Amino acid sequence: MQVVIGRIGRAHGIRGELNVDIRTDEPERRFAPGSSVICGSRTLTIASARHHSGRLVVAFKEIPDRNAAEAIHGTILEAVVDPHDVPVDPDEFYDHQLVGLQARVGDVVVGAVTGIIHGPHQDTLTVRIDEREVFVPFVTEIVPVVDVVGGFVTINEIEGLLDPARAETSE
Incomplete structure (x- = not known):
């Protein structure tokens, strides 16, 4: 089962980092280094994630530079979750x-x-x-x-x- 966790925003710098509009209440869990996300038809691996000026900035192992980052601008990010898994916050739902x-x-x-x-x-x-x-x-x-x-x-x-x-x- 896939759940929406974010949307790719603008490229950040020249090294392939991207701003991500967070769509999950569990960003630390979903954007942890080493975790995988689905971006369109491909799977990406989180290299790093940090907050900068109120935004989440994420680097993916498969996105080496600004050109590659700009090519996925606007794409929805999803995570695969167990159908029986529930969010930690009782007021949140998949x-x-x-x-x-x-x-x-x-x-x-x-x-x-x-x-x-x-x-x-x-x-x-x-x-x-x-x-x-x-x-x-x-x-x-x-x-x-x-x-x-x-x-x-x-x-x-x-x-x-x-x-x-x-x-x-x-x-």
Whole structure:
């Protein structure tokens, strides 16, 4: 099973180092020297990882220079995890744990989680409701309960979130 752990940003210097936008709450674990990550269709080995000016700067053994680094700019990084593995933080989840969970408003099942979009500032759940796909910001104020064992997430109904026809309009 693969989980998203980051996205390759700009090249850093001339020796093949890259800025990485972190998409995991376990960067020390996922970007530890010697560990492997999947970058598109290839596997890369972490040579080093350090923080510089609030960013994670990573060097890969297979990326020797700036030209090679620039060639993978924008690529998603993934790690292979055991399907039964869970994040250390109880408030964090792997995508595969969320996909398929019932989406509830109160005790009423309204749909099912079909995917997760990893944005630069927050994640978004995609929820299938009837024949529509709805995007739900994955923040505690809107999704206060995630019960993987129970098989559901609870969504706080905000006018127009799950039913766009009921959205407020300013006129």
